[in-house]
Each structure stands twice: as structure tokens, then as C-alpha cells.
Amino acid sequence: MDKELLERTARELVSPGRGVLAADESNGTMSNRLQAVGIAPSPEARRAYRANLFATEGYESAVSGVILFDETIRQHMDDGAPIPETLSSRGILPGIKVDTGTKEMPHHPGEKVTEGLDGLRDRCTEYFAMGARFAKWRAVIGIGDGIPSEDGISVNAHVLARYASICQEQGLVPIIEPEVLMDGSHDAQRCFDVTAQTLDATFAECAAQDVHIPGSLLKPNMVIAGKGCETQISREEVAQLTVDCLTQHVPQDLPGIVFLSGGQSDEDATAHLNLMNTMDAEHPWQLSYSYGRALQSQALREWAGAGIDSGAASQRAFSHRAKMNSLARSGDWSEELEA
Numbered sequence: 001m002d003k004e005l006l007e008r009t010a011r012e013l014v015s016p017g018r019g020v021l022a023a024d025e026s027n028g029t030m031s032n033r034l035q036a037v038g039i040a041p042s043p044e045a046r047r048a049y050r051a052n053l054f055a056t057e058g059y060e061s062a063v064s065g066v067i068l069f070d071e072t073i074r075q076h077m078d079d080g081a082p083i084p085e086t087l088s089s090r091g092i093l094p095g096i097k098v099d100t101g102t103k104e105m106p107h108h109p110g111e112k113v114t115e116g117l118d119g120l121r122d123r124c125t126e127y128f129a130m131g132a133r134f135a136k137w138r139a140v141i142g143i144g145d146g147i148p149s150e151d152g153i154s155v156n157a158h159v160l161a162r163y164a165s166i167c168q169e170q171g172l173v174p175i176i177e178p179e180v181l182m183d184g185s186h187d188a189q190r191c192f193d194v195t196a197q198t199l200d201a202t203f204a205e206c207a208a209q210d211v212h213i214p215g216s217l218l219k220p221n222m223v224i225a226g227k228g229c230e231t232q233i234s235r236e237e238v239a240q241l242t243v244d245c246l247t248q249h250v251p252q253d254l255p256g257i258v259f260l261s262g263g264q265s266d267e268d269a270t271a272h273l274n275l276m277n278t279m280d281a282e283h284p285w286q287l288s289y290s291y292g293r294a295l296q297s298q299a300l301r302e303w304a305g306a307g308i309d310s311g312a313a314s315q316r317a318f319s320h321r322a323k324m325n326s327l328a329r330s331g332d333w334s335e336e337l338e339a
């Protein structure tokens, strides 16, 4: 394991003012999102939308890395250049989603386990040769009646650590993503407790499997009430509970935390991150973003617009959200800048 390379890559991904763009929606998810805005899905439709996004001017000041899906890392920009090469040439690290999705966990109705370990070592070797320098694996922890079970948390933690150690052996920084979902009517305290339990289990497995924490990044949910909960908490409370939870349950030598947006509104995702970066709380890790929807939702709507200018409009929307989140890295975002 090349610890020096891993640490350098991890630090670069969370360098000041920058974060990660998650553009690694699986073919199924991306097709659904295109269809939802009226575009017929196809490999070319997915390529054209993303190539336009990746050609946006200047976003490298806000984006240190882009997570790609297997289809996309093999695709080309409009000028024929391979997508990972184009990103690298602009100082953006290409990343790759290496899990193959979630499946029902046997004997545990309502719980999921993420698949994709088979053949992972060889796939990582190939992705590294294609220019990838980091990877992502998403585990999903739902909250409901009797859910999550200890088993559900522990199998996902085990698999996350297996993934992380294989990636590190192959020179890829693992983004470790145990996502506690916002679906449901649970309150913020329940989200706090489940997130805490999930983080403890994940880092215990990482320790047991010798994952090199300074060469890893964590991609967690924020601590937030379920979408269906009657008692929603304020942005300030989300920021405070999230930092408290992370401070109590994340190792000190982790270089960075890159949040997922998980269905929050674009502005909430930015405001929460901004608040966390203005707090007095002492914490050793960088607090940054690895947003999918919160960076892309408006860009996708603009792409589907009827005008001949839809490519430029999509880039403007993406550029704006990237800039807003970049400012949130240092607590310099404010609501007026959204106008």
C-alpha cells in the first residue's frame, strides 16, 4: 500500500474551497432522472449531459474530484478526448463508483446490503490505469420499525471495510459512504443514534481490517429529521448535531468528511455545510461536500430546457451551485448570494 500517494490524494480532494462532484449515478438511476425531465435515456443521452457538465468553465476551483460510473469513465467528451483524461488535464481527480448496488439482505426484511466485492481488485487495477485516483462505495442504512438491526449495520460495515482495504492496496482512496437515509418519520435524535452506531461499527471494521484512515475519506449523511417527521429541526440544529455526532464517532486522523446531500434541497445542503464551517467547534478533519443532486438538479432541469442555449444554461446552473458550495467550505456563503 502506497500510503504517501493515498494521503496526498485524500488531502487534495478536500483542499481549501473544493469538494467532490458525485456524477456516478448508475445507468438505471441516471435514466430515471433523464426521463423525469423528459429526455429519452440512452448511453449517448447520459454521455452528452455529463460531457456538457464536465466542460463547464472554471469549476475546477470548486471541484477537486468527480465520481464517475463505469459507463462514463469509458466515454468521451464532444471533442473525442476520454473523459478521465479531460478531468485530469484540468486538475480534477477522476473517481469511480465501484459498488454494484444494493440488494435485499437475506432474512432481514426491509434492510439492504451493498454488493460488488467480487472481482473488485481487478476492476480497481483497471480503473487506476484509466486515471482514477479514488473510489466510492455506498452502503444504505434505513430507519424504521426495528430497523436497522445490528446485523444490518454490521454486514454493511464489514463490506465497507473490505472495499476500502482493496481500493487502498490498488492506490485508490476509498470514500466510505454509510448513508443513513432521510426516508421515514423518525426524529433527528433517532438519526443521531443510528448514525453514531453506524459510524462506530464502520470504523471498528476499518481498524480490524487495517484500513489506512489518513488515506480515506468519509461520506456521511447529516443528522437530520426524517422527511416525514412532524418536528423538523433548524439549520443551526442540524449543523450542531452533525458536528457533535462526528466529533464523538469519527477518528481524529481522518483527513476529510465529504457529505452527501441525500435529498436535501440545494440551498439546505449548502447552508448546513456553511454553518458547520462557521462553528467554533474544534475538529481535525476538513468538512466538505460530495454532492450529487445538490450540485446537479438545476443543471439537469436546464439541460432539458427547450432553448438552443440549454447546454450553456445547464453549465451556468452547475457553476453557480459549485461556487455556493465552495464558499460554504470556509463559511463565506450567505443567502443573498443565491439571488
Ligand code: 13P
Pocket (backbone or CB within 6 Å): 022, 138, 177, 260, 261, 262, 263, 290, 291, 292, 293, 294
Ligand atoms: P446525493 O448528494 O444526491 O445524495 O448523492 C451523493 C451520492 O453520491 C450518493 O451515493
